[in-house]
Amino acid sequence: DAGVIQSPRHEVTEMGQEVTLRCKPISGHNSLFWYRQTMMRGLELLIYFNNNVPIDDSGMPEDRFSAKMPNASFSTLKIQPSEPRDSAVYFCASSLGAFSAAFFGQGTRLTVV
């Protein structure tokens, strides 16, 4: 397996534009997590899914952020409209549930100018 795959690796966009980040989890994993990493706040959990169902989205900063998981092999994180303070590295991770370690993707570095 190629591991967790995220795209794009880098995204530069103008304030107000819509941004969509994509994630393909490891095949067979039933849990998927979206994290945001910034210098100021470290690693923050945004949302996680179990069996494609959003379980906890309390970490989503505001309504501008939304995440979907239409099937077991694909998830998106969308920011609309984007703002400069959204600039961060966004990581997707997947696992076999609470008793397995999470495997992380390479991350998407988002810069909003």
Added chain:
Amino acid sequence: AQSVSQHNHHVILSEAASLELGCNYSYGGTVNLFWYVQYPGQHLQLLLKYFSGDPLVKGIKGFEAEFIKSKFSFNLRKPSVQWSDTAEYFCAVTQTGANNLFFGTGTRLTVIP
């Protein structure tokens, strides 16, 4: 509030020095514990994990961690660091029955040749 604390934000060591990074958590009940490492420009990788059994856990690259339940701690150690250990280290915790990883804010380790 439930939390994972890493008190050392930035540690600077010379090569061959010994390393200990602190991690404390505030969850009750059964927990699973992890240390992740993020090398510069790379994604998070699992360093070691504790689920049960021997509280002294051996990981990759000569790292180990000790789970001390009475102290709610899971400190990371390495007897002799190398320049290549320069990275950011994250402690993470899951609770039994939960399906989430709670991360500490990370400790940046800089090893000087």
